[in-house]
Amino acid sequence: MNILSQNHQEKPPSEESSENLTASPEQNNITEPNEINVQFPSSLLTIFYAGKVNVYHVSADKAKTIMKMASRINASTPSTPSTPINPSLSVAASGGRTQITHMIKSVALPTTPKFSIQRFLEKRKERLHGGGMAPYSPHYKTE
């Protein structure tokens, strides 16, 4: 079960920034049902899975987090062959979106800083970067 591992190792040379992973067309054609190819152009996240295409609008750091999470799940599974880290992931091996959903569920619970720290960090950004919205951040929230 190699979520993203194919792309991770076989990153084709690209003129774009290191955060952009582009799957080559050849890879798309030989994709097995359980593999996912991920593209990160600017703020769109496109996931090819089991013959379907799903497109999301996410910020670059969220996309990075998904990649990290997937590679972590991928890395940890071989080390515990008898007991899977997350039983629901192995059950979902037969395909469908459940696999991504559980991966995303873990991702959606990052360590949340305390509200007072959050507010300080936002104010710091404003002070150090002259205020205003960060570019390419479609989910910038003012609270």
Next chain:
Amino acid sequence: MENQRALMMGNGIPEEALECVMIYVNDPRDRSVVSQVCKQWYRIDALTRKHVTVAFCYTIKPSDLTRRFKRLESLKLKGKPRAAMFNLTPEDWGAYARPWIEEISSSCLCLKSLHLRRMIVKDSDLATLVGSHGHMLQALKLEKCSGFSTLGLLKIARSCRSLKVLFLEESSIKDEGGEWLHELALRNSSLEVLNFYLTCLESISTKDLMLIATNCPSLTFLRVNECDILDLRGVLEKATELEEFGGGEFDNIDGHALATEYRSVNFPPRVISLVGLNYMSDTGLPLLLPRACNLMKLDLQFTFLSTENHCELLHLCTNLEVLEVRNVIGDRGLEAVANHCKKLRRLRVEAGEEEDEDDEQRLVSHRGLSMIAQGCLNLEFIAIHVTDISNSALEAVGEYCKNLRDFRLVLLDKEEKITDLPLDNGVMALLLGCSKLNRFGLYLRPGGLTDTGLDYIGKYSTNVRWMLLGFVGESDKGLIEFSKGCSKLERLEMRGCCFSGSAIAAAVLNLKSLKYIWVQGYQGTATGKELLAMSRPFWNIEFIPPSTGTRDELDVMEEEMSGHQPAQILAYYSLAGRRTDNPKSVILLSPDS
């Protein structure tokens, strides 16, 4: 003779004598035990108990409290779950102060001190309180509360002339003008503590603060919002008895020009605690360096100091007992602490999303934690965010920190590869070594702690009463084994669980002392039906579903990516029945519905 003596012992000690003795029993746990000896002792405890803390406001009815403790002088009430501090609960979740204040108003005739934490308080509630208790209120603490405005504070300022303590830290207060502070300055001369730190109040006049400093000779504790430090120069010169100062802000736009001006700011001579100093960079260091050796408490969480600045400062803080920082302090800074701050009792290292992420020494890891454990043997409290961790660091804590009562570790997501996982052995060594530990928090990632490690926590956390577990364990089996131990666990919080709802319900029934559980993120159904397996008398189960209506998984995923939170469980013992003030987003589960 012997019969007479036996009769006296049989009848017990005279009540007057009992009352005289019980006054000296202050620890709430001791008082709880005392009240269970016999009916007479229960009655005398009820008459003589001066202070009660209600750890969760929905566990009893306000009238239950006043009926038992008729002569209560001080009350502390806690409302919303701790998760509210991390924005994980809806604002209208509940914890309204009104029913409590109405009851206090009519029945608590001796009350002088009220402390509310994470509750919703309206201006009308403050008016009610002031109407009945204004003349006798000595301490009012509205900590991390919301729902009121400065107009409510104005009523307090006008009527509570005996007020010694006004504590509003981190409350969300609607700013309708600064008149309240002006009235406080004019009418009050007994103020000892004034704290409106981390409130976003803007219409604060430094002239009023000057007036307070002048009129209140007993003012020893002052924490303000983000007034410029230069504007507070006069206040700091006037408030000569000040021991604790917090708040203020530094303007860094023209650093060099201001550095000389900042040098002219003097903290009062007795100041031993400094908190806030928002956005202070190295231009502000000259204010702190001469005072460093006197400081007992230092909070640098909201400063712009670098790792080197931290090292330079902490080198001199030889009397420091409480330190709160962000992880910019780095392992290098923690080394300075370990070498020089030998009296340290409490250490908090928060995560700061530091911009300068390349230098490893500039963040905090197991290296820093090991050095702290070996250097600061008096530590009672450690809360630390690390980017890397090892079993040996936890073993060091277990070996050296024999006074530790509260340990919380968060492993950040920053690094993909961690030196040494899982942490099973380190956790075991820590729990075995720190026998006085009664609070324990462990927030890791998948693979951070196996089911065996979770079992260790169950077996070896003999005195732990509160626990926070995030991303630990591997399967339901691990949770069930864990729940067979933890004999004294009263409050449990869990996040990012791989456990099913049914396993959580089963674990709850196993945990003998459990009174309260909060969970967010677990493998459950959209309705929470499986949680009904833990239904029992006096046990309230509240459920916040992950999303409303019928949605397919992609919609759920999209909502989660945009910041929507997964399902939450809150369950607790209550003698008050199910609450009626829950918002629509909070569902009260019961077998009947």
